[in-house]
Amino acid sequence: MSPPLTVPALTRHTATVIVAHGLGDSGAGWSFLAENWRRRNKFEEVSFIFPNAPHIPITINMGMRMAGWYDLASLSDINQRSEDEAGIKRSQEYFHNLIKEEISKGIPANRIVIGGFSQGGAISLLSGLTYSEKLGGIFGLSCYLLLRNKIRDMIPADNPNKETPIFMGHGDIDPVVRHEWGQRTADTLKEWGWNVDFRTYEGLPHSADPEEIDDLENYLKQRIPPLGDKEE
Numbered sequence: 519m520s521p522p523l524t525v526p527a528l529t530r531h532t533a534t535v536i537v538a539h540g541l542g543d544s545g546a547g548w549s550f551l552a553e554n555w556r557r558r559n560k561f562e563e564v565s566f567i568f569p570n571a572p573h574i575p576i577t578i579n580m581g582m583r584m585a586g587w588y589d590l591a592s593l594s595d596i597n598q599r600s601e602d603e604a605g606i607k608r609s610q611e612y613f614h615n616l617i618k619e620e621i622s623k624g625i626p627a628n629r630i631v632i633g634g635f636s637q638g639g640a641i642s643l644l645s646g647l648t649y650s651e652k653l654g655g656i657f658g659l660s661c662y663l664l665l666r667n668k669i670r671d672m673i674p675a676d677n678p679n680k681e682t683p684i685f686m687g688h689g690d691i692d693p694v695v696r697h698e699w700g701q702r703t704a705d706t707l708k709e710w711g712w713n714v715d716f717r718t719y720e721g722l723p724h725s726a727d728p729e730e731i732d733d734l735e736n737y738l739k740q741r742i743p744p745l746g747d748k749e750e
Contacts, residue, residue, distance in 0.1 A: 519571070521570070522569040527565045528563075530745075531565050532625070533625065533742040536630070537568050538634030540637050542585055542586070544570050548635065552566040555735065569616065570585065571587045571609075574588075574589060577591040578591065578593060586605075587606075587637050587638060588637070588664075589602035621651075628653065628654050632646045632656055632657075633656060633657030633659070633685075635726065636660050638661075639662075640658065644672075649674075652678040654742050656684045657684065657686065657737060658686050660692055660724055661703070662695055662699040662703050663703040666706070680712065683737075683740075684715065685733070686714060687718075687726070688719070689718075689722025690722065693724060694723075
């Protein structure tokens, strides 16, 4: 696994956003988020981390290696009964360690946001919900819930992220991760007591569009507002 791509804060570093890419992509594939916000003088106190998934054999790719946070056997039902639990838990540990590294730099957990797209969004939801401290935010774009029948047993007893707002976005014509899977994930999390803002984007396939990115920007503004000269 190659090191993450990091876009450092422009001023005092008071918050961190971790963005996980989808299957076959790289951290650089999502660095446009930071570039876009930097051009507009947004999130100057935020360091952005874009991790790179390891290259592993992917079953739906005939076993060929590609960047993936876990193996995927089928796209016919993303919430498959046979999930790569070992791979999922390895990536969960990796993201938990990324968060811990930021905390060791002096960034409070409640000023750290984790999220991602597709497979990266799925692992971010799981990693965020199961983290041992309250985070600033959790988001997932065009994604779904992993280990649906086990995830609640993986959550710490005090459930520190029960009140952490979750943002989810999904295109209504997504041919890869169907919109209904994202909606089902949001509905399930709401039933379990989480606060989920699920938004649908008309005419959007398995991708992101400007409206969705604007909504994500507004979400981040609420979760990690600038502190200026104030102490954390």
